[in-house]
Amino acid sequence: MAKGDSVDAIEEVVRAGMYPYWDADLQRATPSAFTAAEVSVSRLAILDFAQIVSIFKSDFNGRVHPDGESMKVRSTGRATVANIIQQAEEPMNDKNKSLPNVVLTVVEDKIENESGATDNPAHALICGWSRENPTQSRKISRGVANRLLDVFRWEPLPD
Amino acid sequence: MHLTLSMSDRLQYHVPGLFYGTVGSSMIAIAHLLAIPMANAAEAQRSTSRGVIIVECATATSNTQQSSTIKVGLLQEDVSTLISDAAKAAIGTTGLKRLENFFRLQAGWDGKGSKPIELKSVEVFSSFFAETGLRPNQLGVFMSAQGNVVVNWLDQEGQLVELEFLPSGVEYFIAKSGEEGTTMGDIGFSKLLNRLAEPVEA
Numbered sequence: 161m162a163k164g165d166s167v168d169a170i171e172e173v174v175r176a177g178m179y180p181y182w183d184a185d186l187q188r189a190t191p192s193a194f195t196a197a198e199v200s201v202s203r204l205a206i207l208d209f210a211q212i213v214s215i216f217k218s219d220f221n222g223r224v225h226p227d228g229e230s231m232k233v234r235s236t237g238r239a240t241v242a243n244i245i246q247q248a249e250e251p252m253n254d255k256n257k258s259l260p261n262v263v264l265t266v267v268e269d270k271i272e273n274e275s276g277a278t279d280n281p282a283h284a285l286i287c288g289w290s291r292e293n294p295t296q297s298r299k300i301s302r303g304v305a306n307r308l309l310d311v312f313r314w315e316p317l318p319d
Numbered sequence: 320m321h322l323t324l325s326m327s328d329r330l331q332y333h334v335p336g337l338f339y340g341t342v343g344s345s346m347i348a349i350a351h352l353l354a355i356p357m358a359n360a361a362e363a364q365r366s367t368s369r370g371v372i373i374v375e376c377a378t379a380t381s382n383t384q385q386s387s388t389i390k391v392g393l394l395q396e397d398v399s400t401l402i403s404d405a406a407k408a409a410i411g412t413t414g415l416k417r418l419e420n421f422f423r424l425q426a427g428w429d430g431k432g433s434k435p436i437e438l439k440s441v442e443v444f445s446s447f448f449a450e451t452g453l454r455p456n457q458l459g460v461f462m463s464a465q466g467n468v469v470v471n472w473l474d475q476e477g478q479l480v481e482l483e484f485l486p487s488g489v490e491y492f493i494a495k496s497g498e499e500g501t502t503m504g505d506i507g508f509s510k511l512l513n514r515l516a517e518p519v520e521a
Contacts, residue, residue, distance in 0.1 A: 176429075179420065180424065180429075185413055191479075191481060192464070192483060196463075196465070198432065200429065220429070253496070255496075276427055277431070301499060302499045303499055306481075306492065
């Protein structure tokens with residue numbers, strides 16, 4: 161499988177629940193975890209969960225100022241590729257039956273020998289594309305991102 | 320890591336209250352409609368009049384390791400000086416601590432395109448609360464991969480309302496109606512408050 165190839169719909173991917181996206185005191189997350197045009201996930205078909213978490217920790221915790229002890233990766237969420245893509249194929253809401261203006265794909269994006277990043281052969285991207293022009297990259301709308309937040313089943317990581 | 324920036328390393332400037340009198344008295348009425356506790360008008364006005372003092376290095380807006388380091392350097396000087404009293408009151412001490420922690424994140428914290436905190440976003444966040452006096456219960460403070468400050472809260476029906484403070488506007492999302500969009504400039508704050516106050520038809 162080459163970079164940019166679609167990941168199989170039945171595969172499950174993992175997303176790191178990083179400190180800026182998760183308020184532990186309020187037990188609340190933000191859809192902003194999914195609003196970029198490209199969102200990092202890792203494929204459980206390539207590496208097991210413990211290996212993926214180890215990469216998350218190495219990548220995120222390593223970018224925190226040494227005083228930022230409280231900011232480590234605290235949770236992860238998992239979802240199937242089919243379920244992720246489906247979130248942009250549901251009508252906006254009960255009143256507005258039109259589809260969101262974004263289409264989602266999940267593609268392979270292996271990280272290898274990249275400066276400042278831990279190698280991650282399981283790395284993949286959730287990509288947003290314009291529904292009108294599917295070759296044009298587009299930020300994932302917050303409504304769709306809010307659905308993705310629900311779809312990923314978030315679980316705390318043990319210390 | 321300990322950084323000390325000399326005065327010659329930094330550009331210091333004042334950002335005045337940008338939105339004097341643009342939203343003023345309508346805030347109280349809207350707050351009643353929203354059932355959102357609101358800072359008293361005098362406090363909000365003081366915060367607005369005082370303005371927000373931003374201390375920023377000339378290179379701090381670039382997305383580089385260096386800019387991250389410089390922003391971390393701001394921690395030595397107390398990040399809370401960047402934020403209006405009204406914004407501090409809205410997010411509380413826990414929220415302020417989270418915001419301070421965001422300054423510790425370096426570029427790449429969530430993959431290749433992710434950025435350190437955007438100081439102009441902090442400025443808009445600060446001005447928004449100073450101008451509107453909005454004070455939702457249990458306001459959560461977050462940061463987007465673009466480095467923007469994000470806040471959210473639950474409405475009376477437990478549905479999410481979220482605002483992302485862009486360098487030149489506010490992106491909003493109201494889960495109850497599914498509505499989302501972006502407001503720009505000074506008029507945007509009052510428009511956004513009106514939008515938040517609009518009843519949603521069943």
